[in-house]
Amino acid sequence: MLTGSCHCQTVRFEITEEIRGFMHCHCHTCRKINGTVYGSSALVTTAGFRIVTGQDALTAYESSPGKKRCFCSRCGSHVYAYFDRDPQTILLRIGTLDDDPGVRPEGHIWVSHKAPWYEIRDDLPRFDEGPDKR
Ligand SMILES: [Zn+2]
Ligand SMILES: [Zn+2]
Structure with a gap:
């Protein structure tokens, strides 16, 4: 189990299933939301994801229609996001993990939105767009 x-x-929170789809997302929204040059997230399902404490402190911001970004209202950490059309899939902000999940980044998505002043210096696959903005 991961925490x-x-x-x-x-x-x-606790995670009791395998994490998959670890991607760096360069979309404009991830840059602004995370305050970083790209956002790093991975996928888990609600079946394998449990909030242990602080459910009341989580606040959701709709960053685009049907996309909810969930933050700690005390410290501002972006913990996860989800789409209304697929609420069973948690887009976990992977930097919030306390443990090594055992997975490594699989690629860069939304490279078409990449900050022109940032250069990707790895050999991971790059995609101009989604599937979805993370
Ligand atoms: Zn917090
Ligand atoms: Zn994004």
Whole structure:
């Protein structure tokens, strides 16, 4: 089992299934939401994801129609996101994990939105677009 948390430790979660689809997303939204040059996320299902503490502290921001970004309202950590049309899939902000998930990044998505002042320096596959903005 893996554990994760927001920075202030109010929100803690557990993951009991394999994490998949670890991607770096360069879309404009991830850049703004994370305050970073790209956002790193991976997929788990609600069946394998459980909020242990801090459910009340989580607040959802709709960053685009039907896309909810869930933050700790105390410290601002972006913990996960989901689409209304697929609420069973959790787009986990992988930096919130406390443990090594054992998976490694599989690629860069939304490279068409990449900051022109940032150069990708790895050999991972690059995709101009999604499937979805993470
Ligand atoms: Zn927090
Ligand atoms: Zn994105």
